[in-house]
Amino acid sequence: MKYLWVSFIRSLLLIIMSTDFSHIYKKILLTVLVLGLLLILAAGLGLGIGPAGSMWVRLWEMIIYKSAADPMDKAIIWQIRMPRVVLAAVAGGTLALGGLVFQALLRNPLAEPYILGISGGSAVGAILGMFAGLSVFPGVSLTAFLGSMITMVLVLGLARGKSPLSKHSLILGGVMMNAFFGAMIMFLISLSQDAQLRNILFWLMGDLSMISTEHLPVLLSVLPCMAGIFLLARPMNLLLLGRDTASSMGVNVTLVILILLILTSLMVSVVVSQSGLIGFVGLAVPHVFRLILGPDHRLLIPSCLLGGAAFLILCDLAARTLPREGEMPVGVITALIGAPLFIFLLWRSRA
Amino acid sequence: MNAVYVQNVSLSYGDQSILSKVTCAVEKGEFFAVIGPNGAGKTTLLRLMAGLMVPTAGTLRIMEKPLKSYNRKDFARRVAVVPQEVPFDLPFKVGETVLLGRSPHLGLWEMENSRDWDLAREAMRTMDVSHLAARRLSQLSGGERQRVFIARAICQKPDLLLLDEPTASLDPAHQVKIMDLMARLCKEQGITVVMVSHELNLVAMYADRLLLLNRGNQAGLGVPKNVLTRELLEKCYGCGIIVEENPLGQVPLVLPVPEKFKASQ
Numbered sequence: 001m002k003y004l005w006v007s008f009i010r011s012l013l014l015i016i017m018s019t020d021f022s023h024i025y026k027k028i029l030l031t032v033l034v035l036g037l038l039l040i041l042a043a044g045l046g047l048g049i050g051p052a053g054s055m056w057v058r059l060w061e062m063i064i065y066k067s068a069a070d071p072m073d074k075a076i077i078w079q080i081r082m083p084r085v086v087l088a089a090v091a092g093g094t095l096a097l098g099g100l101v102f103q104a105l106l107r108n109p110l111a112e113p114y115i116l117g118i119s120g121g122s123a124v125g126a127i128l129g130m131f132a133g134l135s136v137f138p139g140v141s142l143t144a145f146l147g148s149m150i151t152m153v154l155v156l157g158l159a160r161g162k163s164p165l166s167k168h169s170l171i172l173g174g175v176m177m178n179a180f181f182g183a184m185i186m187f188l189i190s191l192s193q194d195a196q197l198r199n200i201l202f203w204l205m206g207d208l209s210m211i212s213t214e215h216l217p218v219l220l221s222v223l224p225c226m227a228g229i230f231l232l233a234r235p236m237n238l239l240l241l242g243r244d245t246a247s248s249m250g251v252n253v254t255l256v257i258l259i260l261l262i263l264t265s266l267m268v269s270v271v272v273s274q275s276g277l278i279g280f281v282g283l284a285v286p287h288v289f290r291l292i293l294g295p296d297h298r299l300l301i302p303s304c305l306l307g308g309a310a311f312l313i314l315c316d317l318a319a320r321t322l323p324r325e326g327e328m329p330v331g332v333i334t335a336l337i338g339a340p341l342f343i344f345l346l347w348r349s350r351a
Numbered sequence: 352m353n354a355v356y357v358q359n360v361s362l363s364y365g366d367q368s369i370l371s372k373v374t375c376a377v378e379k380g381e382f383f384a385v386i387g388p389n390g391a392g393k394t395t396l397l398r399l400m401a402g403l404m405v406p407t408a409g410t411l412r413i414m415e416k417p418l419k420s421y422n423r424k425d426f427a428r429r430v431a432v433v434p435q436e437v438p439f440d441l442p443f444k445v446g447e448t449v450l451l452g453r454s455p456h457l458g459l460w461e462m463e464n465s466r467d468w469d470l471a472r473e474a475m476r477t478m479d480v481s482h483l484a485a486r487r488l489s490q491l492s493g494g495e496r497q498r499v500f501i502a503r504a505i506c507q508k509p510d511l512l513l514l515d516e517p518t519a520s521l522d523p524a525h526q527v528k529i530m531d532l533m534a535r536l537c538k539e540q541g542i543t544v545v546m547v548s549h550e551l552n553l554v555a556m557y558a559d560r561l562l563l564l565n566r567g568n569q570a571g572l573g574v575p576k577n578v579l580t581r582e583l584l585e586k587c588y589g590c591g592i593i594v595e596e597n598p599l600g601q602v603p604l605v606l607p608v609p610e611k612f613k614a615s616q
Contacts, residue, residue, distance in 0.1 A: 023463075024462050024463070025462055107438075231459055231460065232459075233460075234454060234457075234459060234460070237451065237454075238451060238454055240438070240441060240442075240443070241437075241438065241441070241448075241451070242434065242436075242437070242438055244398075244401075244403055244432070244434050245432065245434055245437075247403060247423075248401050248402070248403065248427060248430070248431065248432035249427050249431075249451070249452070249454050249455055249507070250423050250424040250426070250427035250428075250454060250455035251423070251454075252423055290442065294442065294443075294444070294447075295441070295442035295443055295447075296447070298460075
């Protein structure tokens with residue numbers, strides 16, 4: 001077993017070091033390796049620490065020696081913490097990737113599913129679906145998807161045109177969408193006594209604690225979306241040059257934009273119906289990676305996926321462990337980090 | 352062989368006519384310029400040639416083949432476009448930008464190999480931007496950025512290069528530099544260049560033939576000496592114009608006449 005690992009890592013290193021290997025492949029492999037390790041580390045932290053105490057040693061024992069640990073510990077780690085860590089990872093990766101896609105398509109560094117109101121639209125769609133008594137999958141995910149698509153059409157419609165105003169009206173439109181959807185969510189939840197609908201705070205600030213092991217397979221549906229976006233990395237690079245140039249370089253611009261918007265809104269709505277509105281992940285994560293790795297989406301997409309996953313696991317860890325009693329919504333942590341960053345980016349874009 | 356063949360091409364939105372019955376043929380390896388007042392339809396004609404728009408009537412053939420018979424990528428391997436406005440806030444480095452020109456030749460996830468890098472380096476040498484390779488686009492001057500985007504287009508290895516006012520907002524030295532490089536591309540590499548320009552004196556010195564457009568109509572076509580005549584230009588531009596012989600050679604030199612000099616005419 002040990003030898004297998006050693007030889008695996010050695011062959012990976014050999015591939016990376018070999019000279020006839022394309023430069024960009026090397027970069028991608030290296031970033032994936034580093035961020036993959038970071039993600040594993042974050043997941044370990046998320047599984048090991050919680051209100052029930054640290055379980056480092058026991059977690060380690062369970063993984064390495066497969067020992068039959070205390071069934072209580074086992075239940076805490078695998079029934080309570082694991083689904084939550086998985087949801088955090090999926091939601092973090094999805095939202096970060098969603099932000100990256102919107103920023104590339106709209107050529108606006110402030111665009112992000114939450115800020116544009118698209119998360120809000122899918123939350124309202126999800127609540128309406130729950131009202132109608134639909135199943136979690138595909139029923140509620142579908143109404144959430146419809147909600148996000150309608151919002152997207154509205155917000156993008158506002159931002160049409162070439163005037164410099166359109167860049168800001170995009171964000172303004174998103175803010176108003178958010179205000180409206182926030183009110184809608186409170187209104188709808190207040191009307192209902194149904195515990196199935198969860199509480200207002202869950203929807204408005206995001207909460208990863210509601211997930212149970214039986215709902216985890218729903219999250220798998222984001223994987224094909226991510227794969228599709230990954231395939232379109234080069235057209236996304238070309239789109240940065242402008243639509244005409246991209247088109248004259250062989251990109252079917254309309255088709256690529258349409259596919260990207262649908263895939264993004266699909267995966268965002270799956271995540272939102274399971275986790276509520278978690279803002280600013282799609283702003284903070286792509287921004288950091290763009291600073292470190294440059295603008296190539298072939299690098300940025302895998303990094304945002306892994307980095308976003310690790311980021312939200314750690315944010316959720318803070319949300320679980322920082323409060324003296326109980327826990328706070330994870331959206332509190334992400335907003336505390338992301339909103340100042342938003343203001344900074346806005347301040348920098350004045351010039 | 353004709354690189355571009357345009358016959359009776361028209362474009363209109365509703366009852367508003369943008370271009371009507373334009374007919375011209377650009378030979379392979381020719382340096383061809385499209386001139387005319389603002390709103391004459393120059394850019395529209397270029398966009399039609401680039402396949403970015405579809406004419407409402409007429410025949411348009413690129414490399415002896417109708418536009419419809421190309422798929423997008425095949426077309427991009429033969430025709431490269433440098434638009435008038437290039438985004439200036441791109442986070443790419445110069446080398447990366449030029450390398451993007453290889454995209455039409457690569458599969459969706461095929462990586463650039465050393466040959467692609469060689470071609471990118473060659474394109475950068477041709478456009479004299481090699482020394483900028485590691486700089487960011489946002490740090491360049493207008494002339495440098497324009498040369499980088501032309502290098503990107505050359506890296507596409509096209510047979511036909513379409514440029515929309517590549518010398519706009521450049522100082523005379525940079526204008527001449529870009530025109531020199533374009534002329535060399537035509538002569539040495541056999542690339543056909545079609546350029547939209549407002550610089551009448553520049554295109555008079557460099558272009559093999561000119562197409563003069565006025566309000567969507569074809570007003571003149573031929574060698575600079577035959578198109579850049581006082582009569583034709585005054586009619587199209589609607590201002591007083593003097594045409595002399597350029598002291599540098601057998602080409603016309605065009606001067607618009609300002610109001611205060613009109614009395615002395």
